[in-house]
Amino acid sequence: MLRRVLYIDLGKKESWVEERDELFERWLGGTGVATQLLLEECPQGVDPLSPEAPIIFSIGPLNVLFPVVTKTVAAFKSPLTGELGESYAGGRLAMAMRFAGHESIVIRGAADRPSYISITDDDVKIKDATSVWGINATTVGFILREVETGVGRRSIIRIGPAGERLVKYAGIIVDTYRHFGRLGLGAVFGSKNLKALVISGTEDVEVPDPGRYRKVYNKLYGIAVQTDVMDKYHDIGTSININILNQLKGLPTRNFQSTSFEGAANISGEVLADDYLFRKVSCAHCPIGCVHIAMLKTSFASHHEFEIRKVSYDYELIYALGSNLGVSDPAGLLELIEACERYGMDVMSTGVVLGWATEAYERDLITPQETLGVPLQWNNIEGYQKAIDHIVGMPNEFYAALAQGVEKASERYGGKEFAMALAGNEVAGYHTGPASIVGQIVGVRHSHLGNAGYSIDQKAAKKQLKPEEMTDAIIKEDDSRGVFNSLVGCLFARGVYTNENIIDALGAIGIEKTQEDLDDLGNRIFEEKYRFKRREGFDITEIKVPRRFYETITTMGMVDPGTVETMLEIYRERRGW
Secondary structure, three states, X not given: OOOEEEEEEOOOOEEEEEEOHXXXXXXXXXXXHHHHHHHHHOOOOOOOOOOOOOEEEEOOOXXXXXXXXXXXXXXXXXXXXXXXXXXXXXXXXXXXXXXXXXXXXXXXXXXXXXXXXXEEOOEEEEEEOHHHOOOOHHHHHXXXXXXXXXXXXXXXXXXXXXXXXXXXXXXXXXXXXXXXOOOXXXXXXXXXXXXXXXXXXXXXXXXXXXXXXXXXXXXHHHHHHHOHHHHHHHHOOHHHHHHHHHHOOOOOEOOOOEOOOOOHHHXXXXXXXXXXXXXXXXXXXXXXXXXXEEEEEEEEEXXXXXXXXXXXXXXXHHHHHOHHHOOOOHHHHHHXXXXXXXXXXXXXXXHHHHHHHHHHHHOOOOOOOOOOOOOOOOOOHHHHHHHHHHHHHOOOXXXXXXXXXXXXXXXXXXXXXXXXXXOOEEOOOOOXXXXXXXXXXXXXXXXXXXXXXXXXXXXXHHOOOOHHHHHHHHHHHHHHHXXXXXXXXXXXXXXXXXXXXXXXXXXXXXOOOOHHHHHHHHHHHHHHXXXXXXXXXXXHHHOOOOHHHHOOOEOOEOOOHHHHHHHHHHHHHHHOO
């Protein structure tokens, strides 16, 4: 198996390939390799939106070869937090990179005009994108699909106007329905005048022992299609969690003022599946089909003339623009999601920013003059649509502040106590207890996906766990996900890819590892990420928890600030910090 890194310098209009066997042998692939390349390529203290700030894409050794190992990791310096940026996307990108023969791609510099990168195997071209600059992310995909080759083994990733305008939580659309959503990679693309990346390949993938490989593959495929994840996420999708978390008092509502939403049933996964579901799609080489696409039919003329739009949805999007904004109309919710898709915005950050802005408007911290007459009110879908337009357009100081993220906006206008971010990243849709809070603080990307603290809370709600036990569970998950994200697998398949099965799968393609090897690798990857974070100024002792977290009931009851502080102290002690 080739272990190659493709380097592209936008400023110099050059590209070259290096074989980096030692890098992959030590760090496996995926996030392990991407972190090392980021440490190599990113100058200390660099502006995340400067030409010197790199973008890294990386896949792992199991991508394409085994089911549900579908992700690509992007590593960069986040313009939102100023430290480690790490995001994951499914779709076809990992497949395209594998068939093009590149396990990692490093993008340096900045183009002198709007451009996009076209990669077919080793053939790399930097092409003019002036004609599509300013066009929404959805339409750009349709255009590039017509002009670029490689159908079937091709991936098209692109930004919308939010990335071009350097909204600090702009994301990237991947193959229409998947995303590098978090921490502002879209703005980094925009700063480089980079509209899109199109990659396709014609190479084949060989395995050293086809018989052994086939045996392991069949075992893992069988487990994947028989697991409860197959039924749960294929049928309703992650949006099944709306009703569940609402019942558990863990569903953030109206900017975390409550954790149960009276309109939850109206925007639940069950209602969307019954009334709006158009189709289900899968990432390349995944049998689950968790990506749910709604059909939104809207009238645009009085004589029964309609527009049909296809909008992907999942739990996090419904929380962010639904319950968190008091929106209970499913069609209105889909309108807001679709607006973020067109602009290329992180829906979670957008929802949290709008939630803070709505409460600040209620409290008279913000005036109608600053909102340009837009009524920021719960469940006001038209007002929120106009606000999203203005965040991207930045017509005044207020909307320019919103484009910087909720922490920056609250520093300017007040309301820090209800600005729902941890370590600079707008929080996910779980208010389940202390492990969720601590998990997002200590997680390498300050995301619920770093260690699933919310899941630990739910276990603790059924069987009481001490702070030490919850903290140890977070650390164990921190490290194990470093290995899993080096493969790079979908987190829905965590139950399929146990350590034993990971060892078997790697062995089937000629990579021999032991349990001790995996444990050591996970810990080393975590520490390397924190080396980058600390280098860029992150200090865990400086993180402030917004007071709102302690004012609202959770799945585990009211959270005691002392419990969070105790868990953070235990965490630092366990890590040897």
